[in-house]
Amino acid sequence: xxxxKKLEDxxxxxxxxxxxxxxxxxxxxxxxxxENSGDMLDHIKIVAVGSKxxxxxxxxxxxDMISADxxxxxxxxxxxxxxxxxxxxxxxxxxxxxxxxxxxxDLTS
Numbered sequence: 001x002x003x004x005k006k007l008e009d010x011x012x013x014x015x016x017x018x019x020x021x022x023x024x025x026x027x028x029x030x031x032x033x034x035e036n037s038g039d040m041l042d043h044i045k046i047v048a049v050g051s052k053x054x055x056x057x058x059x060x061x062x063x064d065m066i067s068a069d070x071x072x073x074x075x076x077x078x079x080x081x082x083x084x085x086x087x088x089x090x091x092x093x094x095x096x097x098x099x100x101x102x103x104x105x106d107l108t109s
Contacts, residue, residue, distance in 0.1 A: 001073050001075050002075060002076065004075070007047050007048060007075070007080070008047055008048050008058055009048070010048050012048060012049065012050040012051075012082075013050050013084075014050040014051050014052035014053075015050050015052055015053060015084050015085045015086065016049075016050045016082060016083070016084055016085075017044075017046055017048070017049050017050070017053065017056065017062070017082070017083050017084065017085060017088070018046075018047050018048045018049075018080055018081070018082055019044035019045055019046045019047055019062060019080065019081055019083065020044065020045045020047055020078060020079070020080055021041050021044055021072065021079040021080060021081050022041060022042045022043050022044070022045065023041050023042065023079070041081075043061045043062060043063050043097075044061065044062040044065075044081055044083070045059070045060075045061055046058050046059060046060045046061070046062065046091075047080065050085070053085050056085070056088070056091055059093075059094050060091055060092065060093055060094065061091060061092050061094065061097045062083065062088050062090070062091045063090040063091065063092060063097075064088075064089040064090040065083055065087045065088050065089055065090075066086075066087040066088075066089060068083075068084075068087050070082070070083060
């Protein structure tokens, strides 16, 4: 994965999403499969989408998803997750997401 020059140009399964994982420690979505580790994510910033995904685009944010296996790839020190469109419950466009505010919700899945 380190040899990929442009992540946004990767070829994914038609319903797959690759996104940068933004982690926090106190609240958020529990990373599936590692519930006991205490690692959680605040959101996933979409980097690339499969060819059949029409409603989500690179730059959009995933805020909630169904707990499922979340393969994590570390590329140049940044964590990326591979999720599927059917597992996304809440997503927003960049103009509808305030990165300057801290998430104080107790949302866990």
